[in-house]
Amino acid sequence: MIKKIKQYLKNKSLRWRILFSIAIAIIFLTSSLIITMLLDNYSMKTLSESYQSNSELTYFSQKLSATERAMEDYVNYRTFESIDSYYNSKNKLDILNHDTQEFPSRNEIIQKEYIVHQLTESFIYYSGNAVAARRANNLEEMDFFYKHSLDSYNYLQSQILELNNLRLNQNAANYEENHRKITMTRTLSILFFVIFVFLIFILLYFTITSITAPLFEISEVAHKVAKRDFDVPLFNNNSNDEIGNICKAFDRMIISIREYIDTIWEKARTEAELKEKEIEMQSLYTDAQLRALQNQINPHFLFNTLNTGAQLAMMENADKTCYFIEQIADFFRYNIQQQKKTASIDEELGLIDNFVYIMKVRFGNRLIFTKDIPKTRFTQQIPSMTLQPLVENCIKHGLKNMTCKVTLKIYEEGRYVVITVSDNGEGMSEKTKKAVFQAVSSGITRLPSELIDNRSSHNGTGLISVFLRLKLQFRRDDLFDITKSDNSEGTKFIIRIPKNV
Structure with missing residues (x-):
C-alpha cells in the first residue's frame, strides 16, 4: 500500500506535491487547534461543574425567599400582585424541589439534600394553606399555617446554608483533583501540539528531500561533466514530474556526449591507422622506386x-x-616505356600487331587474327596496355578449340569510339561475368578463389585491371561490357572511348 502511494506521489508534479504537503500541514495544525480547544473546554467544564451545585443551591434559596415574601405580602395586604407573585414563585420552587434528593441516604450531603427536599415540601404545604385561609378570611387558620410556614422557612434556610457549606467543603476537597485534571489536560494539549508539529516536520522533510535530493544529484553530475568527467552513472529516473524530465534529458545528453566522444576517438584511431598506412605506403613506394631504378x-x-x-x-x-x-x-620496349602512362588507340594497335605476330610464330595456323579498322587515325588517349590483355585473353580461350579465331573491330558510334575484341571460345559464364564487374566495383584485382582455373595461371587479373584502369581514368563505369560473340559462341569485350579525350 505504501509502495503504491509513493508511486502515485512520484508521478505527480512538483507543484502538486508542494500544495499537497501544505494542505496536509494545514489539516494537522487545524486538528491540533481543535483538540486543544476541546481539552480546554473540558478543563473549564470540570472547573465550572465543581461549583455549579453551589450556584444552583443559591438560586434555590433565592426562589424560596421570593415565595416567602410573596406569601407575607398577600397575608398582610391581600393584593392581586402578591397572590400572582406567590403562585409564580411557588411553581418555580416546586420545579426546583423535584430535582433534589427524594430519598434518605447515609451520605451526609445527600441526606442533607433530602432534609431540604422534605422541608421545602412542608413550606410549600403550610404557605399554600396560609394563603388559602387568607383568601377565605379564616384568620385563625391563617395564623396557624402562617406561623408553621415561617418556622419551616427559617429552618429550611438554615439547612440550605448547611448544605451549601457542605458542598463548598466537598468542592474544596476536590480542588486538588480538579487541578490535577486541568494540568493533565494542558499537558495533553501541549503533547498533541508537539506531535502534530513533529508530523508536519516529517511531512515537509520528506517532501523537500524528494525534491532536493535529485537536484543535488543533478548538481553533482553537472559539476563532474563541467570538469570533463563523462564517466558518470545515469539517473534512470522513471518519474513523470519535472525532476524526472530533467533527469531523462540529462541522461540523453550524457549518452549523446559519450557517443560523440566515441565517434571522435574512433575517427582519431582511424586517422592514426590511415597515417600509419600512408607512412607504410610511402616507404613501400620509395622502396619500389629504388627497385625500379635497379631493375x-x-x-x-x-x-x-x-x-x-x-x-x-x-x-x-x-x-x-x-x-x-x-x-x-x-613489344617489351613498349611495355616498359608506357608504364603508368596513357597511349593513343593507334599506339595500342601497333602493340597488338607486334603481339599477334609473336603469337602467330608460336601457334602458327592455329591462330587466325582478323582486324576490322577504318583507315583513319585514332588519337584518343586510353590507359596503356588496354587492348593487349583483351587480345591475349581471347587467344587463351580460343586456343581451347582446334583453331583460334580472334577479331578486333573499331568503329564510331555517336560520341564514342567503340572497340570490340571477340573470340570463338566456350564463352564466359554469367557467374564469372558478375564476379568481374563486382571486382571492378570494389577495386579488387582478382577473381574469387572458387572461380579461378587451377589448371592454368589465369586469375582474371589482366581483364579486371583493364576495366579498373578505364574506370579510374574516365571516372565512369559504363565504358566497358562483356557479351557473347556475334556468332553466339565465345566472348566479346566492348570498350567505348569518348571521342573528345
Whole structure:
C-alpha cells in the first residue's frame, strides 16, 4: 500500500506535491487547534461543574425567599400582585424541589439534600394553606399555617446554608483533583501540539528531500561533466514530474556526449591507422622506386641482347628470325616505356600487331587474327596496355578449340569510339561475368578463389585491371561490357572511348 502511494506521489508534479504537503500541514495544525480547544473546554467544564451545585443551591434559596415574601405580602395586604407573585414563585420552587434528593441516604450531603427536599415540601404545604385561609378570611387558620410556614422557612434556610457549606467543603476537597485534571489536560494539549508539529516536520522533510535530493544529484553530475568527467552513472529516473524530465534529458545528453566522444576517438584511431598506412605506403613506394631504378639495368641488357641477336640473324641471312627478334624487342620496349602512362588507340594497335605476330610464330595456323579498322587515325588517349590483355585473353580461350579465331573491330558510334575484341571460345559464364564487374566495383584485382582455373595461371587479373584502369581514368563505369560473340559462341569485350579525350 505504501509502495503504491509513493508511486502515485512520484508521478505527480512538483507543484502538486508542494500544495499537497501544505494542505496536509494545514489539516494537522487545524486538528491540533481543535483538540486543544476541546481539552480546554473540558478543563473549564470540570472547573465550572465543581461549583455549579453551589450556584444552583443559591438560586434555590433565592426562589424560596421570593415565595416567602410573596406569601407575607398577600397575608398582610391581600393584593392581586402578591397572590400572582406567590403562585409564580411557588411553581418555580416546586420545579426546583423535584430535582433534589427524594430519598434518605447515609451520605451526609445527600441526606442533607433530602432534609431540604422534605422541608421545602412542608413550606410549600403550610404557605399554600396560609394563603388559602387568607383568601377565605379564616384568620385563625391563617395564623396557624402562617406561623408553621415561617418556622419551616427559617429552618429550611438554615439547612440550605448547611448544605451549601457542605458542598463548598466537598468542592474544596476536590480542588486538588480538579487541578490535577486541568494540568493533565494542558499537558495533553501541549503533547498533541508537539506531535502534530513533529508530523508536519516529517511531512515537509520528506517532501523537500524528494525534491532536493535529485537536484543535488543533478548538481553533482553537472559539476563532474563541467570538469570533463563523462564517466558518470545515469539517473534512470522513471518519474513523470519535472525532476524526472530533467533527469531523462540529462541522461540523453550524457549518452549523446559519450557517443560523440566515441565517434571522435574512433575517427582519431582511424586517422592514426590511415597515417600509419600512408607512412607504410610511402616507404613501400620509395622502396619500389629504388627497385625500379635497379631493375632498369635488366631491360637495357635485354634490349641490347635482342638487338645483338637480330644483328647476328641478319649477318646469317635469317631474315625471319631477325624480324621476330625485332618484334619481341619492340613489344617489351613498349611495355616498359608506357608504364603508368596513357597511349593513343593507334599506339595500342601497333602493340597488338607486334603481339599477334609473336603469337602467330608460336601457334602458327592455329591462330587466325582478323582486324576490322577504318583507315583513319585514332588519337584518343586510353590507359596503356588496354587492348593487349583483351587480345591475349581471347587467344587463351580460343586456343581451347582446334583453331583460334580472334577479331578486333573499331568503329564510331555517336560520341564514342567503340572497340570490340571477340573470340570463338566456350564463352564466359554469367557467374564469372558478375564476379568481374563486382571486382571492378570494389577495386579488387582478382577473381574469387572458387572461380579461378587451377589448371592454368589465369586469375582474371589482366581483364579486371583493364576495366579498373578505364574506370579510374574516365571516372565512369559504363565504358566497358562483356557479351557473347556475334556468332553466339565465345566472348566479346566492348570498350567505348569518348571521342573528345
